[in-house]
Amino acid sequence: MSAEPAIRVEGLVKRFGGRAVVDHVSMSVNRGQITGFLGPNGSGKTTMIRVMCGLLTADEGSGEVLGYRLGRDTRRIKREIGYMTQRFSLYEDLTIRENLAFVAGLYALRPVQRVVDEVLEGLGLTSRQHQLAGTLSGGWKQRLALASCVMHKPQLLLLDEPTAGVDPKARRDFWEEIHHLAAGGMTVLVSTHYMDEAERCHFVNYISYGRLVASGTVEEVIAHAGLTTFLLEGPMDKVTAAERMLRGMTGVDETAPFGTSLHVVGRDAEALKAAVQHAAAETGTRMSATETSLEDAFIRFMNQSTDNMS
């Protein structure tokens, strides 16, 4: 494994109609790792990925992808990477086989028939190869799309919210496949807003309103947030009353109900503890300390950047 990162961008800016959708982002993606790219809707994840695969040109900043300069070696970058779009973008009016043969042809893979046969075999779609791609279920479409963009064995795989709208079983299978690819030496950058998926990544970058807010391993990111979290449990009406009480109390930054329990998150551990103890006693709910989750950290980051915006 080379020490050189697969992606390194510095001060990247992309504006649409004068608004900076990506605002001075610098980040790097290590080779052979699965890097998660997280952030709320409209935070600039898709734009960043499109800039990195040469589909958009950055207004400012520079970067290298696999050692090639962004904006100059676009053609070479395209040949070396695989990009799976958010929306299914194979041809729905072509069969599974025809789609794969088309992609194989564009990457000049030879012999096309054998390459396609192998991919179909790997997918378990050999018996359905003459079915139109448009008639596949969401989960199969996504597997087909993934297979088509790793056919040419790219060094770097960019996935833009690949599991949106896919059932949990298919998602789990999908992630297994991604880990399998990474184990084979492929670098993967995957955007998502599912926390459980973020936790499957070796490294995460959190972007919000076009700015990089946090990056590191999951543990590092959680630690970086510097949050303390308590759990309140009890009957639903009592938990609801506790939440109403806690909101706005000093030390409490976020409250988030999870069924019959309530997560209470704050930066100031002492003040938070006092507040939660008070609320637990008042409402008769059970209080316990718990680990801060990645989601708690991200909600905190999100609200923080909203505060910064206003």
Place this chain on the structure above:
Amino acid sequence: MSWFSLRRLSALLRKEVIQMRRDRITFAMMIGVPLMQLILFGFAINNDPKDLPAALVAPTQDRYSRAIVTALELTGYYRFDHITSSAAEAEALIERGAVSFVVTIPSDFDRRVDRGDNPQILIEADATDPAVASGAISTLGQVASEALLHESGQDVMAEDAARGQLEVVVHRRYNPEGITQYNIVPGLLGVILQMTMVMMTSMALTREVERGTMENLLAMPATGLEIMLGKILPYLGVGAVQVALVLGAAKALFGVPFVGSLWLLLVGVFIFVLSLVLLGYTISTVARTQMQAMQLTFFFFLPSLLLSGFMFPYRGMPGWAQVLGEFFPLTHFLRMIRAVMLKGADLTNVSAPMAALVVFVLAYALLALTRFRRTLD
């Protein structure tokens, strides 16, 4: 809930108007098409074309010839651009389509007039488009006789008696019976090709964009030139089938004469189709939706139909409209196919329209390649 509510209706109306305003191209079409039709139909189209270019073949420039030429020009139908003494030169002019008429006055004309010995003049008309020639020919005999009588000093009262004196021989060339199909059917090939080729290819990229497959296509290593060729070449095949069908039908169903070289014709058709698919592809780099692509195609199609000389005589249009007509490949295609099929013109005679078609091919290809966006910016 009532069966009709003004509030619901106004909500629907407001939404429709907003959407209509957002779609700029459609909005422009709604204003542009009626205006364009009005101007074209109102000013440019004339079914009784005048001021038609003519060539005079007169070995001697006697006073009778001059009188006849002046009289013909005074009718407003003829404009003698070329005066020559060579019949071969005049023949080339009419075959190339540079003139619509050749008036030949024999060398012994003045002597025959003076002797009262049945003088003759020959008028050859390019009757490929029967409408062009008819008005000019119908006024011919009378005008020429009157001019002659006047010039020879005879009493106009004696006109009737002298009527038989001048014999005007009219040759309707290339389409002696004045059959409209001979003119229309070859032109239809151009119109049909234009309609289908431009419309099909104008959807080429917009369909990819609308279906979301464009992003994937652009992310893969295909160049702009490859994508363009991949999109247009299949339609050359479709065009070939259409050409075979229409030419076959022209021969079998309408009996259109085919006097020229088939190879020359096919080369011309090929260049024309190439220009059309490139034009369509250019449209697809501009249009954002398939609907807009359709509208732009139509916006191009209508004036080309009216100004190319397909529906109405090209020479009947005012100068500005003729200049406008030059910007449509169909105009040049019509000149080429009519010359080759009906007049048997060879390459030298159709080099001008052929060259024009090649220019369209190059211009559209260049435009499409520069318009093509390699990125999603």
